[in-house]
Structures are given as C-alpha cells and as structure tokens.
Amino acid sequence: xxxxxxxxxxxxxxxxxxxxxxxxxxxxxxxxxxxxxxxxxxxxxxxxxxxxxxxxxxxxxxxxxxxxxxxxxxxxxxxxxxxxxxxxxxxxxxxxxxxxxxxxxxxxxxxxxxxxxxxxxxxxxxxxxxxxxxxxxxxxxxxxxxxxxxxxxxxxxxxxxxxxxxxxxxxxxxxxxxxxxxxxxxxxxxxxxxxxxxxxxxxxxxxxxxxxxxxxxxxxxxxxxxxxxxxxxxxxxxxxxxxxxxxxxxxxxxxxxxxxxxxxxxxxxxxxxxxxxxxxxxxxxxxxxxxxxxxxxxxxxxxxxxxxxxxxxxxxxxxxxxxxxxxxxxxxxxxxxxxxxxxxxxxxxxxxxxxxxxxxxxxxxxxxxxxxxxxxxxxxxxxxxxxxxxxxxxxxxxxxxxxxxxxxxxxxxxxxxxxxxxxxxxxxxxxxxxxxxxxxxxxxxxxxxxxxxxxxxxxxxxxxxxxxxxxxxxx
Numbered sequence: 001x002x003x004x005x006x007x008x009x010x011x012x013x014x015x016x017x018x019x020x021x022x023x024x025x026x027x028x029x030x031x032x033x034x035x036x037x038x039x040x041x042x043x044x045x046x047x048x049x050x051x052x053x054x055x056x057x058x059x060x061x062x063x064x065x066x067x068x069x070x071x072x073x074x075x076x077x078x079x080x081x082x083x084x085x086x087x088x089x090x091x092x093x094x095x096x097x098x099x100x101x102x103x104x105x106x107x108x109x110x111x112x113x114x115x116x117x118x119x120x121x122x123x124x125x126x127x128x129x130x131x132x133x134x135x136x137x138x139x140x141x142x143x144x145x146x147x148x149x150x151x152x153x154x155x156x157x158x159x160x161x162x163x164x165x166x167x168x169x170x171x172x173x174x175x176x177x178x179x180x181x182x183x184x185x186x187x188x189x190x191x192x193x194x195x196x197x198x199x200x201x202x203x204x205x206x207x208x209x210x211x212x213x214x215x216x217x218x219x220x221x222x223x224x225x226x227x228x229x230x231x232x233x234x235x236x237x238x239x240x241x242x243x244x245x246x247x248x249x250x251x252x253x254x255x256x257x258x259x260x261x262x263x264x265x266x267x268x269x270x271x272x273x274x275x276x277x278x279x280x281x282x283x284x285x286x287x288x289x290x291x292x293x294x295x296x297x298x299x300x301x302x303x304x305x306x307x308x309x310x311x312x313x314x315x316x317x318x319x320x321x322x323x324x325x326x327x328x329x330x331x332x333x334x335x336x337x338x339x340x341x342x343x344x345x346x347x348x349x350x351x352x353x354x355x356x357x358x359x360x361x362x363x364x365x366x367x368x369x370x371x372x373x374x375x376x377x378x379x380x381x382x383x384x385x386x387x388x389x390x391x392x393x394x395x396x397x398x399x400x401x402x403x404x405x406x407x408x409x410x411x412x413x414x415x416x417x418x419x420x421x422x423x424x425x426x427x428x429x430x431x432x433x434x435x436x437x438x439x440x441x442x443x444x445x446x447x448x449x450x451x452x453x454x455x456x457x458x459x460x461x462x463x464x465x466x467x468x469x470x471x472x473x474x475x
Contacts (some may be wrong), residue, residue: 002028002165005184005193007172007207009033010041011148011343012335013199014155019347021162028191029156030184032171032203034465035424036417037152039201041340042427043225043276043308045265046256047149047239049338050087050140052107052115053249059318059349061110064338068142074344077369078154080147081257087143087239088118088127090134090293094242100138103244107140114141129235129294143239145257147339149427153417154371155343160416162367167191168417169465172200175210175329182211182329189232195328195359199349202273202311204319204333212326216319218334219312220273224264224282226290229301229435233259240293249337251289253297258430263290263299265308291374303435307457310336318342320349322357330354336411373411374414375429376402398448399441401434409445413452420453422446446470 004020009031019028033039048071054060075082091097100117107115116139123137124130148280160166174185175196184191200207205218233255242250254262275458287299311333313319323329332350335342355361376384376394387407388395394407412428413420419425422432425445432445433440446469450457461467 001181002026002191004028004195004197005030005182005191006197006199007031007184008039008201008204009036009152009156009166009168010039010201011037011152011155011340012201012332012346013197014041014152015343015347016197016332016341016350017159018155018162019344019351021159021164022364022367023410027164028193029159029166030191031166031168031169034168034421034461034463035419035427036156036166037149037427038463040308042149042341043306044223044310044337045225045252045254045262045411046145047087047252047254047340048082048084048144048146049341050107050115050143051110051139051338051341052103052113052140053244054110054338056106056109059320060338060342063318063342063345063349065111066348067338067342068336070344071144071146071341073126075146075151077303077370078151078158079351079373080151080154082144082146084142084144085238085255085259086139087140087241088123088140089138089241089243090123090130091136091138091243091383092131092134094135097136099243100136104138109286111255112142115139115243115344115428121152123319127236127238128239129296130240131293131295139238145239145254146340147257151340153428154373156370156417157415161371162364172207172210175207177211177303177326180328184231195330195354197330197332198323199332199335201335202309204311204331208323208331208333211329211420212323215324216331216333217314218273219314220270220275221310221312221336222268222270222275223310224278224286224307225264225305226283226286226299226302227256227304227306228261228263228299229303230259232261232297232301235261235294235297242289242293251286251293253290253293258433260303263287263297269312270309273309276309278305278307290342293410304437311339312336318346320346320353322353373415375408376383398444399434401436401441402430402469404429404431404441406448409448410452413449414468420449421461421463422449422469425449442469
C-alpha cells in the first residue's frame with residue numbers, strides 16, 4: 001500500500017515526485033514505457049520560456065513565470081546544463097510590431113522580468129544572421145535553453161534517492177476505488193494507493209475517465225523538428241521565434257545547450273497520440289519557416305528529424321485540481337508548452353491543492369536535494385587522470401562524436417533509475433547523440449548494456465518494449 005501513486009514519469013510527474021519526496025509519504029511513480037522521459041519530455045523545443053505567451057490570469061501564465069524563476073537553483077542542485085540566452089519574437093511588418101508590443105505588455109502583466117523591444121539595428125547587432133527585413137523584436141532575457149531529458153531523469157533520480165519507488169512498463173488498464181483506496185491495475189498486477197496523481201500527458205483524459213466522470217479532453221498535437229550538427233550551432237545565439245499564431249509559437253530556431261541547432265516545430269492535430277512519424281510536407285514547412293527567420297540556414301547538416309506530441313487541453317489552460325466525484329484523485333493534465341518551464345511550479349501548486357483537500361504533510365528532516373553527475377569530457381585533466389587510475393573504463397572512448405567513455409555509459413546504467421535501453425543511455429550521457437547518431441558506437445553500447453544487466457544481446461532494445469535490434473548471430 002502506497003500513500004501516493006503518480007501516473008506518468010515525464011517532466012510533470014518527475015517534478016511532482018521530487019517535490020513530494022520532501023515529505024513523509026510512501027510514493028510510487030508508474031509509467032507505461034520502458035524508461036523515464038519517453039513521451040513529450042524527450043521531444044520538445046528544450047526551452048525555458050519567459051512567460052509572455054500565456055493569457056493573463058491563467059494557470060499557464062502564473063506557473064510559467066514562477067517555474068522560470070526556479071531553474072537556476074534547480075539545475076544547480078541536479079547538475080543539469082541550463083543557460084539563460086534570451087528569446088526573441090521577430091516582427092516583419094507594422095502589424096507584427098504592434099503584436100509584439102502587446103506580448104510585451106502581457107508579459108509585464110504576468111510578472112515577466114527584463115522585457116524590451118529591440119529596433120532593427122539592435123536586433124541585427126545581437127543576431128547578425130537574422131533576416132535583414134526584420135523590423136524589430138521582443139527580447140525576453142529570462143528565457144533559456146536546457147536538456148529536458150536529463151532534467152526529467154535527474155528529478156526522478158532525486159526523488160528515488162529520497163525514497164520514491166517506481167514501476168516501468170505499467171500501462172494503467174483500470175482504476176477502482178474500494179473503501180477509500182485506489183487500485184491501479186495493469187496486466188494483472190495491482191498497485192494500491194490512498195491518493196493518485198494523474199500526470200499521464202497525452203493520455204491524461206483516458207486515465208482521468210477511469211476514476212471520475214469525463215470533464216476534459218486532450219487533443220494530441222504533433223510537432224516535427226530538425227536537429228542540426230554542431231557546426232551550425234552558433235548561427236544564432238538566442239532562441240528566435242516568429243510572431244505566434246493560434247496553432248502555437250511557430251517555427252523557431254534555437255541553439256541547444258549541447259551546441260547543436262534545433263529547428264521546429266511544425267504543428268498538426270492528430271487522433272493517434274502515438275503517431276510520432278515525420279512527414280516531408282510538415283518538415284518542409286518547418287524548414288521554410290526557419291529560413292524566413294535565418295535566410296542562410298539550410299538543413300543539409302541535419303543529423304536527425306523527430307516528432308513530439310503535445311497534450312492540447314480543450315479547456316485551453318492547465319488542469320490541476322482534485323477530480324470532481326473522486327476524492328483523493330488529482331489531475332495534472334493538459335500540461336502543454338510551457339509545461340517544461342512550469343513543471344517545478346506545477347509541483348508546488350499540486351502540493352498546495354493536496355493540502356487544501358485535507359491531506360496532512362509532514363516534512364522530512366533528511367531530504368537531500370543534490371544529484372551529482374559529470375561526464376568525463378567535462379572534467380579537468382587532473383580529474384580525468386585520477387578517474388582513469390581508479391577506473392580504466394573512463395580511458396576508453398566509445399562514442400567518438402560526443403567523446404563519451406565506457407565509464408560514462410556504465411555509470412548511466414548503474415544509476416537509479418538507470419538506463420536499460422540504447423536510447424536510455426543516450427538520454428543520460430549522450431552516447432549516440434552526435435553526428436553519426438549511434439552508427440559507430442551503437443553496437444558497443446548494446447554490448448555494454450548486455451554485460452552490465454546480464455541479459456542476452458538479442459534482448460537489448462532501442463527504446464520501447466519490443467524495439468529489438470538484433471535477432472541472433474549470422475557468422
């Protein structure tokens with residue numbers, strides 16, 4: 001029996017788990033996938049938004065601004081790379097200039113700091129590669145870039161260090177309430193909990209409907225991206241947006257914290273929340289949109305295209321509340337962009353809602369906020385030498401594109417929650433994230449996973465439960 005079961009191990013579920021691990025509860029996080037951060041949290045724009053987009057007096061606006069302010073300390077505690085490089089919303093005509101001034105006023109009303117309008121001259125001085133036809137831009141200095149996968153994994157690792165349990169490959173099939181206890185069932189297995197938090201992303205409406213009367217609907221909205229090689233990583237220094245539309249913030253161009261360049265997303269509504277395919281048509285739209293902002297940009301140095309799914313709520317705002325008619329069942333649903341930014345504030349807000357519902361909270365005296373991780377390549381020469389002397393695995397480069405050692409890979413597997421798949425290693429230590437996308441290091445990563453987990457090589461999967469890579473030896 002658990003006090004709290006959290007459904008979903010994305011950035012929202014992980015942030016809530018970490019926040020609740022500060023209190024004296026028995027907690028478990030459940031996820032339908034093979035690993036942490038396998039949904040929207042692994043496939044997004046990797047941006048910490050300033051907070052001028054959301055309509056005033058909404059939860060999105062409140063939690064975006066509050067969440068943004070938490071990231072310096074949060075990323076220091078979790079050893080996650082984060083950089084406040086600022087964002088620009090670029091205007092190309094007088095109508096768009098009026099719109100960015102409205103965005104600025106909305107941001108001021110929302111409490112966003114350090115907003116200003118740049119003239120054409122100021123804009124092109126800051127970002128020389130931008131289209132010279134741009135007339136100006138809204139600058140938000142508090143915006144930044146982050147590794148969203150590592151953030152999610154590190155928050156879960158922090159939660160686990162502070163006593164939280166987790167179960168993967170636990171796809172919720174039914175939720176029943178018997179005598180004030182929720183029973184969550186998956187494939188014949190059952191988890192019992194006094195309280196349940198629904199952070200199931202694009203599946204949140206389906207999970208909600210298992211425990212309560214339908215009250216909202218989630219529309220899956222797919223976004224497709226290009227990831228460009230590091231040789232294009234310095235074309236722009238800021239996060240660059242066009243003026244937004246009703247379908248979203250538009251196709252952006254942004255550097256990543258790992259010095260690549262990201263272009264996207266496109267935007268299309270789907271019925272299938274698991275359709276993460278990419279299409280020539282929508283990638284071409286993203287490419288055209290990016291070239292409008294940065295004319296010299298090409299996609300010939302693209303090393304990967306991918307798609308992510310956003311959880312678009314019909315309510316138009318975050319849904320964070322106790323479900324009507326289901327005491328002790330709490331929704332954290334419709335957490336679309338700026339959900340990554342808002343996540344730590346969503347967690348605090350959830351705690352307040354649970355307290356108001358009458359749940360007693362007792363703070364732990366021994367909560368440890370720190371998670372330490374450092375790749376071999378990021379260490380000083382003296383530290384590298386000392387590490388190799390203690391563990392020769394750090395002297396063997398496996399991923400040449402990113403300079404990731406065997407020691408880094410083994411560490412990513414042995415942590416908790418640790419990697420059990422090829423993509424799980426990639427998310428934790430970037431092996432396979434470089435120019436060749438695992439073309440050279442992939443087989444060695446599989447061998448290391450096989451060895452460390454003591455499982456046959458044929459059972460090592462790419463990511464999902466049945467995404468097998470090998471079937472057996474041929475010679």
